[in-house]
Amino acid sequence: xxxxxxxxxxxxxxxxxxxxxxxxxxxDRSILARLDAKSARYYPxxxxxxxxxxPIRYPFVIRSGWGCHSRILGDGRxxxxxILLPGNLVGFGYRSPSVSLSTLCSLTPMSMIxxxxxxxxxxxxxxxxxxxxxxxxxxxEDEYFLTSHVVRLGRQTALERMAHLFLELQYRLSWTxxxxxxxVMPLTQDILGDVLGLSVVHVxxxxxxxxxxxxxxxxxxxxxxIDVDALTSLAEFKPPPSSSALAVGTSGGDTxxxxxxxN
Amino acid sequence: xxxxxxxxxxxxxxxxxxxxxxxxxxxDRSILARLDAKSARYYPxxxxxxxxxxPIRYPFVIRSGWGCHSRILGDGRxxxxxILLPGNLVGFGYRSPSVSLSTLCSLTPMSMIxxxxxxxxxxxxxxxxxxxxxxxxxxxEDEYFLTSHVVRLGRQTALERMAHLFLELQYRLSWTxxxxxxxVMPLTQDILGDVLGLSVVHVxxxxxxxxxxxxxxxxxxxxxxIDVDALTSLAEFKPPPSSSALAVGTSGGDTxxxxxxxN
DNA sequence: CGCCGAATTGACACGGTTCAATTGAGGTGG
DNA sequence: CCACCTCAATTGAACCGTGTCAATTCGGCG
Numbered sequence: 001x002x003x004x005x006x007x008x009x010x011x012x013x014x015x016x017x018x019x020x021x022x023x024x025x026x027x028d029r030s031i032l033a034r035l036d037a038k039s040a041r042y043y044p045x046x047x048x049x050x051x052x053x054x055p056i057r058y059p060f061v062i063r064s065g066w067g068c069h070s071r072i073l074g075d076g077r078x079x080x081x082x083i084l085l086p087g088n089l090v091g092f093g094y095r096s097p098s099v100s101l102s103t104l105c106s107l108t109p110m111s112m113i114x115x116x117x118x119x120x121x122x123x124x125x126x127x128x129x130x131x132x133x134x135x136x137x138x139x140x141e142d143e144y145f146l147t148s149h150v151v152r153l154g155r156q157t158a159l160e161r162m163a164h165l166f167l168e169l170q171y172r173l174s175w176t177x178x179x180x181x182x183x184v185m186p187l188t189q190d191i192l193g194d195v196l197g198l199s200v201v202h203v204x205x206x207x208x209x210x211x212x213x214x215x216x217x218x219x220x221x222x223x224x225x226i227d228v229d230a231l232t233s234l235a236e237f238k239p240p241p242s243s244s245a246l247a248v249g250t251s252g253g254d255t256x257x258x259x260x261x262x263n
Numbered sequence: 264x265x266x267x268x269x270x271x272x273x274x275x276x277x278x279x280x281x282x283x284x285x286x287x288x289x290x291d292r293s294i295l296a297r298l299d300a301k302s303a304r305y306y307p308x309x310x311x312x313x314x315x316x317x318p319i320r321y322p323f324v325i326r327s328g329w330g331c332h333s334r335i336l337g338d339g340r341x342x343x344x345x346i347l348l349p350g351n352l353v354g355f356g357y358r359s360p361s362v363s364l365s366t367l368c369s370l371t372p373m374s375m376i377x378x379x380x381x382x383x384x385x386x387x388x389x390x391x392x393x394x395x396x397x398x399x400x401x402x403x404e405d406e407y408f409l410t411s412h413v414v415r416l417g418r419q420t421a422l423e424r425m426a427h428l429f430l431e432l433q434y435r436l437s438w439t440x441x442x443x444x445x446x447v448m449p450l451t452q453d454i455l456g457d458v459l460g461l462s463v464v465h466v467x468x469x470x471x472x473x474x475x476x477x478x479x480x481x482x483x484x485x486x487x488x489i490d491v492d493a494l495t496s497l498a499e500f501k502p503p504p505s506s507s508a509l510a511v512g513t514s515g516g517d518t519x520x521x522x523x524x525x526n
Numbered sequence: 527c528g529c530c531g532a533a534t535t536g537a538c539a540c541g542g543t544t545c546a547a548t549t550g551a552g553g554t555g556g
Numbered sequence: 557c558c559a560c561c562t563c564a565a566t567t568g569a570a571c572c573g574t575g576t577c578a579a580t581t582c583g584g585c586g
Contacts, residue, residue, distance in 0.1 A: 053504040071414045073499055079417040081410045093406070094399040099504050101407045136357040143356070144364045146409060147344045151334045153416035154342040154460030158542070188564065197417030199543050204566060220551090236336055241316040241362050421574075451532065462575050467534060483583090 031117060031131060035061070040111035050104040058116050059091030059098065065110030066186055069102040070194065080195040082146055083107075083187075085172050089115065089138055092122065108186045144240035145172075153197045156235070158206045161196045164235035166216065170225055171239055182217075182224035294380060294394060298324070303374035313367040321379050322354030322361065328373030329449055332365040333457065343458040345409055346370075346450075348435050352378065352401055355385065371449045407503040408435075416460045419498070421469045424459045427498035429479065433488055434502055445480075445487035 040063045043049065050056050052071065067084040081102050084090065090112075091098040122135050145168060152161045166185075173183050187195070189203045196203065210216045215231055217224040225231060303326045306312065313319050315334065330347040344365050347353065353375075354361040385398050408431060415424045429448075436446050450458070452466045459466065473479045478494055480487040488494060 069410070071410070073414070073418060077418040079414040081413045094402045099403070101403075101410050101504070139357045140362070140364075146413070147332070147334070147364050150344045150409070150412055150416060151336075151342040153413060155336060155340040189566095190564080200564095201544080201566085202542055205542090208566085241364070452534095453532080463532090464534085464576080465574055468574090471534085 031121070035113060035115065035117060038113050040064075040113050042109065042111045043106050045106055045108050045110075047106045047110075048103065049106065050100040052100060052103050054100050056091040056098040056100050056104070058114050059089065059119055060112040061115045062086050062088045062090070063111045063113050066107045067105060067110050068107055068191075068195075069100075069104055071102045078194045079197065080191070082142070082149065083169070083195065085169075087138075087175060088142070089135065091115075092119075092135060092139060107191060141240045158196070158198055158202055159209065160235045161198070162192070162203070162206050162210065163215070163231040164237050165192075165196060166223065166225060167228075167231055167235060167237040169223075171237075181226075181228065182222060184221050185218070185223035186221045294384075298376060298378065298380060301376050303327075303376050305372065305374045306369050308369055308371050308373075310369045310373075311366065312369065313363040315363060315366050317363050319354040319361040319363050319367070321377050322352065322382055323375040324378045325349050325351045325353070326374045326376050329370045330368060330373050331370055331454075331458075332363075332367055334365045341457045342460065343454070345405070345412065346432070346458065348432075350401075350438060351405070352398065354378075355382075355398060355402060370454060404503045421459070421461055421465055422472065423498045424461070425455070425466070425469050425473065426478070426494040427500050428455075428459060429486065429488060430491075430494055430498060430500040432486075434500075444489075444491065445485060447484050448481070448486035449484045 041060075043065075045065075049067070062084055064086050068080045069082045069084070070078055070080040072078045090104065092115075093099070093101075118131060118135065122132055148164070148168065152164050156164065169185065170181070170183060189200050189207070192198075193200045193203045198206070207216075207218060211218065215225075215227050217226055231237070304323075306328075308328075312330070325347055327349050331343045332345045332347070333341055333343040335341045353367065355378075356362070356364075381394060381398065385395055411427070411431065415427050419427065432448065433444075433446060452470070453463050455461075456463045456466045461469070470479075470481060474481065478488075478490050480489055494500070
């Protein structure tokens with residue numbers, strides 16, 4: 001069951017699977033527990049949390065809801081550069097007073113927890129403590145998906161992009177949500193367009209195509225990936241490289257398939 | 264003259280402007296000097312230095328030549344996710360045994376210097392020493408341009424992408440090369456296509472258009488940006504946010520213009 | 527001189543956009 | 557419980573930015 005130890009899970013108060021064992025010391029545990037106990041801050045959907053170039057007041061972990069980093073061009077074109085999910089970290093960049101490299105905003109109602117407490121350990125030690133390793137792993141994973149995003153936008157067709165994104169979301173959500181093949185996908189087609197660099201109209205047509213071909217099932221906000229294998233090979237989706245070479249396999253057959261394909 | 268203190272310059276043995284003063288201590292200086300003294304490793308063009316998911320043997324700084332990170336799809340489509348220029352760091356990711364998130368290769372003959380010596384300080388201290396701050400600033404800048412790359416590919420037209428890329432290159436090269444408005448741009452149209460997510464043919468046509476409109480001058484490998492202002496507003500290019508709020512202005516009028524536009 | 531990779535060019539096809547309605551679904555108030 | 561409002565989803569048709577294919581030309585270099 002334990003794949004690795006992404007912070008996404010460790011810190012997320014909503015994490016189902018309380019990571020058992022390995023690198024997490026007692027001290028680490030208590031730090032995490034203290035975080036869990038903290039009360040979250042709530043923001044409605046479409047709230048601008050930080051604009052480009054502005055400092056991020058304090059680092060935080062997303063407890064619930066979806067958000068994004070985006071940049072907007074003069075004529076209104078918007079590109080979402082990354083989607084933020086529960087468990088994602090914000091404000092843990094290389095710099096101390098973290099500067100936002102793009103506009104940060106909520107896509108759905110969102111709650112987050114101040115993670116300032118993690119900062120000292122993170123800044124000081126890097127690899128020594130379990131939490132630091134977890135943070136590193138999480139940030140590395142973020143970077144991996146950012147790179148994938150570039151490939152999606154640069155060289156993949158609408159269908160491939162969409163498939164790839166859905167698989168990425170499923171993968172990332174599997175840490176915190178159910179391992180089910182269905183999940184809540186609260187993005188409007190408009191937003192999907194801004195993520196994938198497509199027009200709403202074409203997003204719509206691509207979705208219809210995917211439904212017609214029995215690749216996915218999507219009603220309102222519930223997305224079920226029907227044919228994981230087809231989508232995976234179609235989109236050439238590869239999960240991020242695991243930090244520890246000795247990463248344990250997963251419980252879900254689909255994911256382990258994907259893992260195998262990686263090597 | 265000193266804008267800030269990007270490691271790109273500090274460490275680069277070829278750096279013209281030996282940074283005078285500020286955060287760099289004597290100890291830092293000697294570390295850098297030792298790096299400069301090191302002999303570089305040379306690689307011919309089109310050499311694969313690390314493949315996706317493979318560990319990066321040792322961290323290094325590029326001394327000369329251009330390289331890139333890229334990912335290749337099953338049918339041969341290639342997307343370059345970032346271009347590496349002299350002064351760029353590789354292998355300074357969040358993880359200790361740095362894992363390459365994409366294929367790393369040289370685009371021109373390249374030489375680089377083992378930067379293992381910087382690692383201990385970097386891992387341990389983060390913000391305490393001048394070199395660490397410089398490394399942080401450099402990596403933050405890399406991340407900024409990666410984000411910009413996403414926007415380029417997702418929401419900009421061929422012309423805008425090309426203009427934006429040229430301005431980025433000019434900006435990044437200004438640290439190590441001449442502050443001239445012309446510079447050596449050794450990328451073939453083929454490669455440009457793989458960077459910008461365009462076909463060679465269209466790259467060619469876009470270049471011709473830019474020449475016809477007196478926006479640039481490009482012969483073989485020499486690129487001169489004629490109308491910086493036009494390109495800047497056309498592409499909505501913005502230089503990366505400066506790390507210190509108290510960043511000093513630059514010597515070049517163009518850049519300070521751009522800086523102003525940022526805020 | 528002749529070769530080879532890179533740059534160019536033209537014709538044509540297609541993926542994706544734009545514009546402009548129309549339909550559908552959830553929420554609200556009467 | 558239904559009329560109504562609003563926002564998201566859908567649909568059709570025309571248009572156009574880029575890609576593809578297939579030559580052709582150019583520029584070094586042996």
